Amino acid sequence: xxxxxxxxxxxxxxxxxxxxxxxxYVLDLVAKCPIGEIHAFDGDEFLSHNAFRAPGAASxxxxxxxxxxAKYFAEKYSKMxxxxxxxxxxxxxxxxxxLREMNFVFLCLDRGGDKRFIVERLEAWGLPFVDVGMGVExxxxxxMGIVRVTTSSNEMRSxxxxxxxxxxxxxxxxxxxxxxxxxxxxxxxxxxxAVIKWKKLFGVYMDLDREFYxxxxxxxxxxxxEH
Numbered sequence: 001x002x003x004x005x006x007x008x009x010x011x012x013x014x015x016x017x018x019x020x021x022x023x024x025y026v027l028d029l030v031a032k033c034p035i036g037e038i039h040a041f042d043g044d045e046f047l048s049h050n051a052f053r054a055p056g057a058a059s060x061x062x063x064x065x066x067x068x069x070a071k072y073f074a075e076k077y078s079k080m081x082x083x084x085x086x087x088x089x090x091x092x093x094x095x096x097x098x099l100r101e102m103n104f105v106f107l108c109l110d111r112g113g114d115k116r117f118i119v120e121r122l123e124a125w126g127l128p129f130v131d132v133g134m135g136v137e138x139x140x141x142x143x144m145g146i147v148r149v150t151t152s153s154n155e156m157r158s159x160x161x162x163x164x165x166x167x168x169x170x171x172x173x174x175x176x177x178x179x180x181x182x183x184x185x186x187x188x189x190x191x192x193x194a195v196i197k198w199k200k201l202f203g204v205y206m207d208l209d210r211e212f213y214x215x216x217x218x219x220x221x222x223x224x225x226e227h
Contacts (some may be wrong), residue, residue, distance in 0.1 A: 008202045012036040015102040017091050017118065019069040020044075021053035021184065022132045023108030025191030027073055028055040030106070031081040038081060039102065042069040043090040053184045090114065096121050104201075105129040106194060112168040119152070119166060128153035128201060130194045131166050134186055136218075147186055147216040149193045153201060156212040156227070163226075165213045189216065 014035050016026050019042040030038055044050075045066045051058040056076060074086035089095060092114055099105055105122055107129055109115055115131070122129050129152055136145035150165045159165045193214065200207035211225035 005204055007034065008204055009199065010034045010036070011103045011202070013039060013102045015039040015041065015099055015105045017041045017099070017105060017107050018109035019073055020050065020108065020110070021187030022134070022190040022194075023106070024050075024054040024069075024073060025188045026106050026108055026132070026194060027077060027084075029191060029195045031077040031084065035081075035083075037083040037085055039085045039087060039098070040070045040074055041087040041089065041091050043088060044069050046072040052182070053187050055188075091118055093117065099127070100125050102127060104198060106198070107131040108191075110170055112170050115166065116168040119160065123152065123157055123160075126154055130197055132190045132194045133167065134190055136183065136186070143183070144219045145186075146218070147190045147193070149190070149197055149214050151197050151201070151212045153212075159212055159227070163213070165226075186218070 014030060014037070016023055016030065016038065019027060019040055023042070027038070027040060046054075046058070046063070046069045047066060048063050050069070051063060062072070068086070068088040070086035070088045074084045077084050087095075087098070090111075091099065096118060099118070099122065105127060107115060107118065110133075119129075119131070131150045131152070132148065134145060134147045136143055150160065152160055193216065196205060197214075199205045209225050211227055213226045214223060216223050
């Protein structure tokens, strides 16, 4: 039955690296699943511009405290999930070993150098992960761009390098998304596509195409799958 299918997500540990626009929505969705522990990593403060890209509504009193993102979201979602573990730091060479204990990792960070290092370690440890990103730019007084999800598991890893399916620069291209705060819908979509793929990997949703890369083009309203 449906309950038995959902229990396939009852895995010990999931990590979310980066709790910006897309990462915070990933946490929102994953917190509603029967995971043992959710480890949230982010060294940034949660400020007013973050509030316009995050789920829920932060009060002015909360924003004035400039809380750490990981701790802020862990407290918020503790009402939904008892085992959310905040890590108020960025993942780098000094602490990347903490990811080795995870069963699945969501990468939601823009810093390309750090991402390359993390991806190399996750692959070496045989851990499955999903990397999210988007590139948004202004064209003819409108926003256009692509929302991307790249999946890597022991079944398929070569596309990350051979087809350059994960950009290792700082951002996925043009960074209008860093300037314009009114794109929470794209962040939510990016997160939803990543979580759907994660659930496919664990057998919750049927996966006929078994794609390991997909992108959504805003202007054409098209989703492209590649293997």
